[in-house]
Amino acid sequence: MKTVLYSGPKLLIKDDGIRIRKRKVFIPYQDIKSIKIKNAHVTRGWLGLIFIGIILNIFILFLLYYFLMNFYDMVDAHGNHLHYSHRSPGMIVGFLVILPVIISFRLVRYFNRPLMVIIKWDKQEFRIRFSELNLSVSELRSFLEGKAVVEDGG
Numbered sequence: 001m002k003t004v005l006y007s008g009p010k011l012l013i014k015d016d017g018i019r020i021r022k023r024k025v026f027i028p029y030q031d032i033k034s035i036k037i038k039n040a041h042v043t044r045g046w047l048g049l050i051f052i053g054i055i056l057n058i059f060i061l062f063l064l065y066y067f068l069m070n071f072y073d074m075v076d077a078h079g080n081h082l083h084y085s086h087r088s089p090g091m092i093v094g095f096l097v098i099l100p101v102i103i104s105f106r107l108v109r110y111f112n113r114p115l116m117v118i119i120k121w122d123k124q125e126f127r128i129r130f131s132e133l134n135l136s137v138s139e140l141r142s143f144l145e146g147k148a149v150v151e152d153g154g
Contacts, residue, residue, distance in 0.1 A: 029147040038116040
């Protein structure tokens with residue numbers, strides 16, 4: 001049976017409790033009120049940035065469309081003397097259309113990953129980034145099952 005799940009510079013998770021090395025405190029599992037795994041959540045600031053990004057992308061698409069229409073008219077007016085690539089306007093429009101899809105995919109991945117582990121005890125709490133633990137959520141849950149209350153936070 002594993003006696004130490006994680007040993008790092010800030011935290012030590014053992015069978016009998018959790019040692020916070022930064023504060024030089026040992027907390028037995030009986031004294032821990034909850035261990036919360038907090039995911040990222042959308043705030044008004046994030047929603048505002050997403051909304052502004054969508055509006056700016058629509059504006060850029062409109063300017064690109066306006067430029068391309070004037071460029072084609074200019075080519076027709078001069079008797080097709082200007083040489084242009086037939087493929088590049090489509091690639092630019094395709095890139096600008098696919099850009100919001102890529103951004104939204106990255107945002108969804110960001111907001112679905114666990115960010116923080118919050119340990120609460122006796123009106124005190126300790127926060128550590130989940131990426132610093134180098135553990136998976138299932139590993140942490142299975143180790144702490146029956147020892148402490150592990151909850152998902154939003």
